[in-house]
Each structure stands twice: as C-alpha cells, then as structure tokens.
Amino acid sequence: YGTGRVNELGHLEIGGVDTVTLGEQYGTPLYIYDVALIRERANMFQEAFKKSGVKSQVAYASKAFSSIAMFQLAMEEGLSLDVVSSGELYTAIQAEFPPERIHLHGNNKSYEELEMAIDANVGCIVVDNFYELSLIESICRKKGKVCPILLRVTPGIEAHTHDYILTGQEDSKFGFDLWNGQAEEALQLVLAKECFDVLGLHCHIGSQIFETTGFILAAQKLSEQIRNWHERYSFSPRVLNLGGGFGIRYTDEDQPIPVSAYVEEIVEAVKRDFDEYRMDMPEIWIEPGRSLVGDAGTTIYKIGSTKHVPNTRTYWAVDGGMSDNIRPALYQAKYEASLANRMNDKAEEEVAIAGKCCESGDMLIWDLPLPNIEHGDLLAVFCTGAYGYSMANNYNRIRRPAVVFVENGESRLVVKRESLDDLIRNDLSLYK
Ligand code: LLP
Numbered sequence: 001y002g003t004g005r006v007n008e009l010g011h012l013e014i015g016g017v018d019t020v021t022l023g024e025q026y027g028t029p030l031y032i033y034d035v036a037l038i039r040e041r042a043n044m045f046q047e048a049f050k051k052s053g054v055k056s057q058v059a060y061a062s063k064a065f066s067s068i069a070m071f072q073l074a075m076e077e078g079l080s081l082d083v084v085s086s087g088e089l090y091t092a093i094q095a096e097f098p099p100e101r102i103h104l105h106g107n108n109k110s111y112e113e114l115e116m117a118i119d120a121n122v123g124c125i126v127v128d129n130f131y132e133l134s135l136i137e138s139i140c141r142k143k144g145k146v147c148p149i150l151l152r153v154t155p156g157i158e159a160h161t162h163d164y165i166l167t168g169q170e171d172s173k174f175g176f177d178l179w180n181g182q183a184e185e186a187l188q189l190v191l192a193k194e195c196f197d198v199l200g201l202h203c204h205i206g207s208q209i210f211e212t213t214g215f216i217l218a219a220q221k222l223s224e225q226i227r228n229w230h231e232r233y234s235f236s237p238r239v240l241n242l243g244g245g246f247g248i249r250y251t252d253e254d255q256p257i258p259v260s261a262y263v264e265e266i267v268e269a270v271k272r273d274f275d276e277y278r279m280d281m282p283e284i285w286i287e288p289g290r291s292l293v294g295d296a297g298t299t300i301y302k303i304g305s306t307k308h309v310p311n312t313r314t315y316w317a318v319d320g321g322m323s324d325n326i327r328p329a330l331y332q333a334k335y336e337a338s339l340a341n342r343m344n345d346k347a348e349e350e351v352a353i354a355g356k357c358c359e360s361g362d363m364l365i366w367d368l369p370l371p372n373i374e375h376g377d378l379l380a381v382f383c384t385g386a387y388g389y390s391m392a393n394n395y396n397r398i399r400r401p402a403v404v405f406v407e408n409g410e411s412r413l414v415v416k417r418e419s420l421d422d423l424i425r426n427d428l429s430l431y432k
Contacts, residue, residue, distance in 0.1 A: 003015075003034040003037050003295060003296060003298070004019070004034075004298065004380075006343040006344060010341075010342060010343050010344040010345075011340060011341055011343060012298075012338065012340040012341075012343050012380050014032055014034050014298060014406050015032075015034045015035060015036060015405075015406030015407045015408065015409070015410075015411075016406070016407075016408055016409030016410075017406045017409060017410065017411050019032060019298070019300055019340045019378070019380060020340060020341045020378060022300070022404060022406070022411055023300050023302070023340070023378050025411070026402050026404055026411075026413060026417070027402065027417060028300055028301050028302045028319055028320075028378070028401075029299055029300065029301045029302075029318070029319055029320035029324050029401040030299065030300050030401055030402055030403075030404065031297055031298075031299055031324075031384065031385075031388065031389050031401055031402070031403040031404070031415075032297070032298045032299070032300065032403075032404055032406055032411075033065075033070075033293070033296050033297050033385060033403065033404070033405050033406065033414075034296045034297075034298075034406060034407070035073065035296070035405045035406065035407035036407055036408075037295065037296040038073060038077070038292060038293055038296045039073075039076075039077055041259065041288075041291060041292045041293075041296070042058065042060075042074070042077035042078070042079055042292060043077070044258070044259050044260060045058045045259055045260075045263060045286070045288060045292075046058055046077075046078065047260070048259065048260035048263035048264060049263055049267070049284070051260075051264075052263065052264065052267040054267050054270075054271070054281065054283070054284050055283040055284075056283060056284050056285060056286070057080045057101070057283065057285040057286075058079050058080065058285075058286055058288065059079065059080035059081055059082040059101075059103055059241075059285060059286070059287045060074045060079045060080070060081055060082065060287075060288070060289065060292055060293075061082045061244045061287045061288060061289030061290075061292075062074075062081055062082060062083055062084075062088050062091075062092070062289070063082075063084055063088070063289060063387070063390055064289030064290055064292070064293050064294070064385070064386040064387055064390060065289075065293050065297070065385060065386060065387075065388070065389055065390050066083075066088050066091055066390060067091065067389075067403065067414055067415050068091055068094055068095045068414075069095075069405060069412075069414035069415075070293070070414070071091060071092050071095035071097050072095050072096075072097075073405075074097070075095065075096075075097050075098070079101075079292075080101040080102070080103065080123065080285070081097055081101060081102045081103065082103045082105055082126075082244075082287045082289075083102060083103070083104055083105065084104070084105040084106045085106060085113065086110075086112065086113045086116055089102065089104060089113070089116060089117060089120065089122075090116075093120060099120045099121045099122050099123065100121065100122075100123045101123055102117075102120070102122040102123055103122065103123055103124050103125075103126055103150075103241075103285075103287075104117040104122050104124070104125045104126065105126045105128075105152075106128065107128045107129065107173055107174050107175075108128075109125075109128070109132055109135070111135050111139070114132070114135050114136055114139055115139050118136070118139050118140065118143065118145060118147055119143075123148065124148040124149055124150050124199055124239075125147055125148070125149050125150075126149070126150045126151075126152050126202045126241070127149045127150065127151055127152060127186075127190075128152050128174060128175055128176075129175075129176070130186065130189075133186065133189060133190065133196075136149070136195070136196070137193060137195050137196075140195035140196075141195065145195070146194065146195055146196070146197050147195060147196060147197065148197045148199050149190065149196050149197065149198060149199065150198075150199050150200055150201060150202040150239060150241055151176060151183065151186055151187060151190065151198070151200075151201050151202065152174065152175040152176065152201075152202045152203065152204075153175050153176050153177070153178045153183045153201055153202070153203050153222065153225075154170070154172050154174060154175040154176065154177050154178060154183075154203065155178050155203050155205070155217075155218045155221040155222060156170040156177070156178060156179050156221075157205050157214055157217050157218050157221070174204070175202075175203070178221060178222075178225060183225070184225075184229070187229060187233065187235065188233070191233055191235065198235075198237075199237070199238050199239040200237030200238055200239035200240055200241070200282055200283075201222055201226070201237055201239075201240055201241070202241040202242075202243065202285075203218050203222060203241070203242060203243055204242075204243025204244060204245065204287065205218050205243060205245060206245050207244070207245045207289075207290065208245065208247045208248070208254075208290065209245045209246065209247050210247040210254070210255060210256055210257065211257075212257070212261060212262055212265040212266070214245075215242055215262060215265065215266050215269070216265055216266070216269040218242060219240070219242060219266060219269040219270050219273070220269060220273060222240060223269075223270060223273035223274060223277065224273070226277075226279065227273075227277040227279065230277070230279055236279060236280060237282045238282055238283060239282050239283045239284075239285055240270060240282045240283070240284055240285070241284075241285035241286070241287065242266055242284065242285070242286055243286065243287050244286060244287040244288045244289050244290070244291070245288075245290075246259055246262050246288050246290070246291040247290075247291070248290055248291055248294040248295050248383065248386075249295065249383070250294075250333065250334055250335055250336070250382075250383045251334045251335070251336055253334065256291075259288070259291055262286075263286070266284065266286070267284060270282070270284060289386055289387075290386035290387070292386075293385040293386050294383055294385045294386035295382070295383045295385060296385045297383065297384045297385020297386065297388060297389075298380050298381065298382050298383075298384060298385075299320070299324065299325060299380070299381045299384040299388065299401075300340055300378050300379065300380050300381075301318035301319050301320050301378070301379045301381070302318065302319045302376060302377075302378060302379075303316050303317070303318055303373055303374075303375065303376065303377045303378070303379055304316075304317050304318065304319060304356075304375060305317045305375075306373070306375075313350075313351070313352045313366075314349065314351050314352065315351070315352045315353075315354045316351050316352070316353055316354065316373050317353075317354040317355070317356055318353060318354070318355060318356070318364065318379055319356060320355060320356065320398070320401060321354065321355010321356050321357050321362045321363075321364060322355050322357050322359065322361070322362040322395065323355070323356075323357055323392060323393055323394065323395050323396065323398040323400070324388065324389065324392045324398075324400065324401050325364065325381070325384055325388045325391075325392070326391050326392075326393065327387060327388065327391070328363060328364050328365070329359070329361045329362060329363070330391075334365070335364065335365055335381050335382065335383060335384070336368075336381075336382050336383070337353065337364075337365055337368055337370075337379055337380060337381040337382065338370075338379075338380055338382075339370060339371060339373070339377050339378065339379060339380075340378040340379065340380040341377055341378045342371055342377065345371035345372075346371060347369035347370055347371055348370070348371050348372050349369070349370065349372070350367050350368065350369050350370075351368055351370055351373065352365070352366050352367065352368070353365040353366075353368055353379065356396075356398070357395055357396050357398065358396055364381060365381070389401070389403055389415070394418075394423060397423050399417060399418035399419065399420070399422070399423060400417070400418045401417055402415060402416055402417035403415035
C-alpha cells in the first residue's frame with residue numbers, strides 16, 4: 001500500500017488520514033505526500049554521513065518535486081537544495097531557503113538565471129560548459145563578485161538504467177568530459193581567474209540506480225584525475241559532489257538497497273583513494289531527488305468510464321493520466337495501485353487503467369489486478385512522489401491537480417488545483 005495502511009473502514013490511510021476523505025475534501029486527481037517518510041529518508045542520508053565522520057551536504061534535487069512547502073520541509077530537515085532553473089530558484093527564494101545551501105545546476109543556464117543566482121548569493125553554481133564560464137565571468141566582473149563553483153565533469157560511466165535518463169556516459173550533453181582533456185582545460189581556466197572560487201568537482205551518473213558500483217567507479221575516476229591535477233596545479237578540492245540517482249521500489253521488479261549503503265560505500269571509496277594519494281579528504285555532497293520523495297507520494301484518481309474489448313482487455317479510465325504522470329507514457333514506467341475505498345476487497349480481474357488524454361499511449365497501468373470496479377471508485381497509484389507532479393502538464397488543457405501534505409493525522413493543502421481561469425491566464429484575445 002505504498003506508505004499507507006488500511007483503516008477500519010477498509011480505506012487507504014496515509015499519515016493517519018483517510019484518503020477517501022481527502023478525495024472528498026480536495027477533489028481528484030490528488031497528490032498526497034507522506035511527510036513523515038520524507039523526513040525519515042532525509043534523516044537516513046544524513047545519519048549515514050554523520051556515522052562516517054565526513055563533512056557532507058545532502059542536497060534535495062528539487063526537480064523531483066518542487067513547491068514552496070516542499071522547500072520549507074527540506075529546510076526543516078537541514079537539507080541543501082539543487083535547483084536547475086530560475087523557476088526553481090525563485091521558488092526557493094520565496095520559500096526563504098538559506099541561499100548558501102542552494103546549488104544551481106543546468107546545461108544551458110541563461111545570463112539572467114546566472115545573474116539571479118549570483119545576486120542571491122547561492123552556495124555554488126555547478127558549471128556545465130565553457131560558455132557558462134564566460135557568462136559568470138562577465139557577471140562577476142560587472143558586480144565585483146567572486147562566484148563559488150563546482151565543475152561538472154562527465155566521467156564516462158554508464159549506469160544501468162533507462163536510456164532516456166543516462167547522463168554520465170561519454171556521449172552526453174552534460175558537463176566537461178574527463179577523458180579528452182576538456183575538464184582539465186576548464187580547470188586551468190577557472191584556477192587562473194579570480195572571479196571563480198573553485199570548490200571542487202561534480203558528477204552525476206544517472207537515475208534509478210540500484211548498485212553502488214557506478215558511484216564507486218565514478219569516485220575513483222574523479223579521484224585519479226584530482227591526483228594528477230593536485231600534482232600539476234596544486235589543486236585540492238574542498239568538495240566532491242557525486243550527484244543523485246539512488247533507486248527506489250515502484251514494483252517487485254525493483255530491488256533497492258538501503259540509502260545508507262550508498263553513502264557508506266561512496267565515502268569509503270573516496271577515503272581510500274584520497275588516503276592513498278595523500279590528499280586532504282574533501283566534503284562529500286550528494287543530490288538525491290527520487291529517493292527522498294518518490295515513495296512518499298501517492299496519487300488518487302476517480303474511476304470513470306470503461307470499455308471492454310472482447311478477448312483482449314477491459315479498460316477503466318481515471319480522471320487524470322499523462323497530464324499528471326507522464327512517466328508510464330515516456331519511460332514505460334510501472335506502478336502498483338489499489339482501490340483506496342475498498343482495500344479489503346479481493347482482486348477479481350486484471351484491468352487496464354487508462355488516462356483521459358487524447359492519446360492511445362496515455363495508459364497508467366496495463367495489467368492491474370483489482371476487485372470488480374464500480375464507477376466512482378477511487379484508485380490510489382503508489383510511489384508517484386518523484387517526477388510526477390513536477391512533470392505534470394496542461395496537455396488537452398487539463399488542469400494540474402492539487403497537492404496535499406499529510407502528517408500525524410492532519411492534512412494541509414500545499415499546491416492548489418489549477419482553475420479554468422489559470423489555464424487561460426496568459427491567453428490574449430484577438431478582439432479586446
Ligand atoms: N543531480 C543531477 C545533476 C540530476 O540530473 C538528477 C536527475 C539528480 C541529481 C537527481 O536524481 P534522482 O536522485 O532523482 O534520481 N524524469 C526522470 C528522471 C530524470 C532525472 C534527471 N536528473 C524520471 O521520471 O525517471
């Protein structure tokens with residue numbers, strides 16, 4: 001049941017709140033976040049670092065789900081924040097997130113985005129390419145400022161994950177290549193200029209990764225390079241950021257390992273190399289997104305129309321779909337789901353759960369065992385907390401759903417459902 005339990009009415013309850021009541025109160029589709037679970041995950045990462053004795057920052061990769069309330073929660077838990085656009089940065093500023101713990105990412109940051117980050121005094125800019133270096137330099141010159149940066153390098157490591165979300169392999173749009181001299185050229189450049197305060201290096205090898213091997217290999221590759229650069233340029237990084245990508249369980253096909261295991265093995269690998277090369281141990285930063293919020297999120301939908309295709313399947317359609325969760329259509333992502341209002345009823349048949357968008361590909365789940373469905377039943381889809389709401393869109397002019405936080409038996413609306421007027425807010429008439 002994801003993070004929920006079944007209450008005495010046979011309803012799905014999350015964070016001590018009946019999801020059927022939530023559906024009535026806030027409408028559907030509705031994103032529900034189990035706040036206690038997010039806190040627990042944040043703690044697990046931080047405790048693992050504490051145990052290792054290494055200085056660290058755990059930055060929430062806010063692309064997984066960003067909103068003012070989410071950023072406030074991250075702040076309460078002592079997380080840092082990875083933002084990738086002026087939109088995410090603006091949200092962080094509005095949430096009064098401490099700027100020194102904000103890291104700006106992106107492979108094509110605009111002059112305006114960089115200026116906004118530098119004006120806000122963010123903790124660092126994770127620089128992706130030479131053009132960006134020239135933009136930062138000109139902004140710093142204009143303002144007489146020094147910008148703390150990490151250089152994002154591409155170590156050329158392929159993590160076993162979905163092709164769409166590979167970023168660490170050699171043919172990647174991200175970062176300075178480590179194997180062909182590009183990263184070294186960038187390092188020489190930034191070390192020579194006073195406007196850059198080079199904190200260290202960053203890499204990110206992919207997403208939804210279930211093994212520690214990729215992280216260890218990446219750490220080794222970076223450490224080796226750093227040793228060379230230490231000899232050549234007396235470069236000694238204060239920070240090594242190994243990105244995010246820690247996998248979670250969506251269905252039985254996924255077998256995640258505890259987040260502490262990633263931290264322990266990453267720290268061990270870096271320690272081993274830095275000790276061997278007699279260099280000072282840097283701080284280790286990571287950027288988990290999915291593993292902080294993924295399974296804390298559940299979406300509930302109301303079930304509407306149905307269609308039976310003889311000898312093939314029965315479709316049941318929900319009041320959302322690829323407009324609020326594009327992952328099944330985009331990545332063939334798999335989810336589990338149950339009837340939130342009849343959790344104790346036995347499954348009778350396998351059905352296909354369709355969305356309401358005008359696309360045959362708008363299917364949430366192809367083969368879901370469910371009790372006999374009735375119009376108006378509530379479907380709870382589990383583990384939708386990461387890259388669900390954040391990738392939601394207005395295709396077919398469907399309104400984005402509301403988001404609620406639940407904790408200790410209480411619910412709180414944190415993102416309002418879009419209104420019809422929201423949809424036309426930026427439209428201009430030809431006649432007025
Ligand atoms: N750091 C960087 C530089 C990243 O590019 C990402 C994710 C993360 C951290 C966080 O990764 P996580 O811990 O969440 O795996 N939309 C796709 C995932 C795209 C991931 C993009 N970058 C999905 O729905 O599976």
